[in-house]
Each structure stands twice: as structure tokens, then as C-alpha cells.
Amino acid sequence: MIISRGEGVRVWDDNGRDYIESVAGLWCASLGFSNERLAKAAYTQMQKLPFYHSFTAKSHEPLIDLSEMLIARAPVPMSKVFFANSGSEANDSAVKMIWYFNNAIGRPLKKKIIGRIKGYHGVTIASASLTGLPNNHRSFDLPLPGFIHTMTPHYYHGAEPGESEEAFATRCAQVLDDLIIAEGPDTVAAMFAEPAMGAGGVILPPRTYFEKIQAVLQKHDVLLVADEVICGFGRTGNYWGSQTFGVQPDILVCAKALSSAYLPISAVMVNDRVFEGLANESHEIGTFGHGYTYSGHPVPAAVAIETLKIYDEIGLVDHVRTVGPFLQSELRRRFEGHELVGEVRGIGMIAAVELVADKAARRNFDPKQKIVARLVKLCEKHGVIARGLPNDSLAFSPPLIMTAAEVTEMLDRVGTALDELTVQLRREHLAVVA
Numbered sequence: 047m048i049i050s051r052g053e054g055v056r057v058w059d060d061n062g063r064d065y066i067e068s069v070a071g072l073w074c075a076s077l078g079f080s081n082e083r084l085a086k087a088a089y090t091q092m093q094k095l096p097f098y099h100s101f102t103a104k105s106h107e108p109l110i111d112l113s114e115m116l117i118a119r120a121p122v123p124m125s126k127v128f129f130a131n132s133g134s135e136a137n138d139s140a141v142k143m144i145w146y147f148n149n150a151i152g153r154p155l156k157k158k159i160i161g162r163i164k165g166y167h168g169v170t171i172a173s174a175s176l177t178g179l180p181n182n183h184r185s186f187d188l189p190l191p192g193f194i195h196t197m198t199p200h201y202y203h204g205a206e207p208g209e210s211e212e213a214f215a216t217r218c219a220q221v222l223d224d225l226i227i228a229e230g231p232d233t234v235a236a237m238f239a240e241p242a243m244g245a246g247g248v249i250l251p252p253r254t255y256f257e258k259i260q261a262v263l264q265k266h267d268v269l270l271v272a273d274e275v276i277c278g279f280g281r282t283g284n285y286w287g288s289q290t291f292g293v294q295p296d297i298l299v300c301a302k303a304l305s306s307a308y309l310p311i312s313a314v315m316v317n318d319r320v321f322e323g324l325a326n327e328s329h330e331i332g333t334f335g336h337g338y339t340y341s342g343h344p345v346p347a348a349v350a351i352e353t354l355k356i357y358d359e360i361g362l363v364d365h366v367r368t369v370g371p372f373l374q375s376e377l378r379r380r381f382e383g384h385e386l387v388g389e390v391r392g393i394g395m396i397a398a399v400e401l402v403a404d405k406a407a408r409r410n411f412d413p414k415q416k417i418v419a420r421l422v423k424l425c426e427k428h429g430v431i432a433r434g435l436p437n438d439s440l441a442f443s444p445p446l447i448m449t450a451a452e453v454t455e456m457l458d459r460v461g462t463a464l465d466e467l468t469v470q471l472r473r474e475h476l477a478v479v480a
């Protein structure tokens with residue numbers, strides 16, 4: 047499929063067919079596909095200062111202004127911002143900072159990093175090691191040693207019969223505690239977590255999860271990194287997913303909607319304690335030997351500044367608080383009772399509809415049957431670009447500017463695709479005839 051142009055929440059292929067983008071590209075084009083102000087911000091910055099770097103004690107206004115805007119908007123007090131070009135690079139940078147920090151404060155053995163099974167943090171070597179999805183490891187000789195994974199907090203699949211959400215969260219925290227103790231608390235440096243897991247299946251933390259996880263991390267003096275690459279900038283109905291789920295990170299990573307994805311840029315925010323460690327070690331060594339040619343590149347930075355201004359001006363978070371509940375309730379009203387649907391989950395403007403072979407047993411189809419890939423194809427046939435996730439889950443993460451009328455149109459089209467899939471599966475005797 048060749049995508050040739052975009053406008054609002056839609057894109058057009060090279061044959062002139064339009065599609066509603068139900069995942070904002072890759073969970074990122076928050077302001078849709080035709081924002082003039084962002085295009086102008088890039089052009090204006092290119093004319094004024096098309097490139098400058100931030101090495102050797104240099105800086106420039108877009109980098110400084112954007113840093114200040116991010117610090118002012120952070121969910122918890124943050125001290126400094128480091129810029130990179132992608133979520134993966136930002137997470138790799140955070141891992142390196144954590145190692146550097148622990149060396150700085152005299153804990154050279156405290157280096158292991160915890161991710162979660164089904165967590166997604168990117169594909170560079172450290173971020174892919176953090177990621178907990180088999181396809182990002184298999185045949186790549188990953189994860190690297192020193193990267194370990196704890197359980198997925200997915201209540202629907204993970205809970206024991208009769209276990210409450212709170213009890214399940216307690217068990218998740220116990221599993222984490224056991225893991226840290228088994229590895230040796232003096233060897234575990236940090237845990238990375240998406241407030242709501244995205245690419246692993248849109249998995250929301252069970253009630254009280256982060257409160258309990260953070261108590262374990264604090265007990266063992268393990269840093270918490272919030273990977274806000276998807277959740278940041280309004281997606282879950284608050285400015286940050288950390289606010290929605292009660293996360294108080296030491297380090298926060300963001301990207302994607304930081305520039306509405308119009309140009310590549312990502313950021314790592316660190317709190318005072320982490321910054322002090324980094325600064326002291328850098329003074330000792332003489333330099334902080336990490337940074338990219340394009341760290342804080344003025345053009346993406348200018349676009350990001352304009353993006354954050356637009357978010358404030360149009361009240362984007364309030365918009366998500368209005369349209370998000372409509373999206374969530376419509377998804378449940380339309381699909382929860384469907385014979386193929388096991389779970390509808392989500393918050394704000396992120397959601398997933400999971401298809402199952404057996405609703406009572408919560409059993410998925412055999413992955414070889416590629417059920418969600420078939421649904422994605424049918425969605426395309428009916429005018430929606432959709433995204434399949436593990437466990438035959440269909441993702442929803444539309445541009446945040448999507449209106450209620452556009453939600454209705456999108457779900458009408460997805461519903462038609464799902465009905466067509468159901469007919470096909472019945473014919474193939476894969477679905478139970480209702």
C-alpha cells in the first residue's frame with residue numbers, strides 16, 4: 047500500500063482511496079495529517095537556523111525553549127532534558143545514563159535493567175533488550191545479558207479464577223520483588239515500564255499496580271523509568287500516562303506525539319538526583335560522552351514547541367476527556383457482546399479489541415491462523431488502516447483530534463470488517479455459530 051497524502055484523521059493511497067487512520071500511523075500523528083502550523087514552524091526554523099548542535103557547551107533557542115516547556119509540563123519534578131531522534135534512542139540513552147549514574151555514586155555492580163514481558167521500548171540494542179516481545183529478540187541474539195523481564199500485568203489473561211484486580215496487582219508486585227531478590231538487589235538498577243503497554247496489546251495496569259510496584263522498587267532502591275512514548279501528551283486522558291496510573295518516575299522518556307510525529311524527536315527527562323550523579327561523574331571524567339549529531343535538532347525542536355503550544359491552545363487533553371469516553375463506550379457497546387470478542391480494553395483514546403476462539407476459556411486462536419491480520423486486511427477493504435497486536439488484538443490509537451462523528455464512522459467501518467470476518471470464520475468452522 048502506497049500512502050500518498052493525508053488530511054485530518056485520513057490518509058489517501060496512490061489510487062485515491064481514503065482511509066481513516068485508526069492508529070495515527072504508529073500511535074503518533076496526534077494532530078492528524080495536515081497541520082499547517084507545524085509545516086510553517088519547520089519552514090520558518092529552516093530559514094533561520096536549519097541546524098545546530100548541542101555539543102561543546104553550545105545550545106540554541108529551540109532546544110532551550112522546548113526543554114523548559116517539557117520541564118514545566120512534567121508529571122513530577124524533573125531537572126534536565128536530553129534529546130534524541132526516536133523512542134528507541136531515548137530508551138538506550140536512559141539505560142546508559144542509569145549505568146553512568148550508578149558508577150558515579152559508587153554502585154558499579156547495580157546495573158541490571160528490568161523490562162516486562164510484552165513491554166515495547168524499541169529496537170536498538172538496549173531498547174530491544176528491554177522489549178519483551180519474542181520477535182524483537184529471536185535471531186538477533188537479544189536480550190543482552192543483564193536485561194531481565196517480569197510478568198505482564200494483564201488481568202484478563204493473567205488472573206487466577208476468583209482473583210480480584212487488586213489481588214492480581216499484589217501478586218505482580220510479589221513476582222517483581224522475588225525477581226529482584228533472586229537477582230540480588232545490589233545488582234538491579236532500574237525498571238522500565240509503559241504506563242499502559244502499547245504494542246504488546248494495549249494492556250492497562252490493574253488497579254493499585256503501580257502503587258505496589260513502586261513500593262517494591264523503592265525498597266530495593268531501583269529507579270523507575272516511565273516510557274511515555276505512546277502514553278505521553280494526552281493519549282490516556284491526562285497529559286501523561288503517569289498521571290493516569292499514579293506513576294512517579296525518576297526518568298521519563300517521550301517521543302511520537304512530542305512533535306505529532308511531523309519530524310523525529312524524542313526526549314529523556316531526569317530528576318535532580320539522577321542529574322546530580324550524571325553531572326558529578328561528567329565533571330570527574332571531563333565530559334558526558336553521550337549525544338547524537340541531531341540531539342535537539344532545531345527544526346524538529348521548533349515543530350515540537352509548536353505542537354505543545356497547539357495542544358494547550360486547543361485544549362487537547364480536554365478533547366480526549368470528551369471524545370475518549372465516547373470511543374471507549376462505543377467500542378464496548380458495539381463489540382463486547384460479539385461472538386469473536388474476548389475483551390475490549392482501553393482508556394482515553396487508546397484501546398484494543400481482542401478476538402478469541404473460546405470466550406469462556408479466554409482462549410486465543412492458534413497464531414498460525416493469523417486472525418487479526420485477516421481483520422486488518424478487511425478493515426483496509428472497508429476504509430480503515432488498522433493495526434494488529436499480539437493475542438489477536440486490534441489496536442485503536444487514532445489521532446487525538448478525532449471527533450465523535452469520526453469515531454462513529456471509524457467504528458462503523460471496523461464493525462463491517464468484523465462481521466465479514468465472522469462470516470468467513472463460520473464458513474471455515476473456526477467460529478462458533480451463534
Ligand SMILES: Cc1ncc(COP(=O)(O)O)c(C=O)c1O
Nearest residue numbers: 132133134166167168244275276
Ligand atoms: C512505548 C514505546 N517506547 C519506545 C518506542 C520506540 O520508538 P521508536 O520507534 O521511535 O524508536 C515505541 C515505538 O512504538 C513505543 O511504543
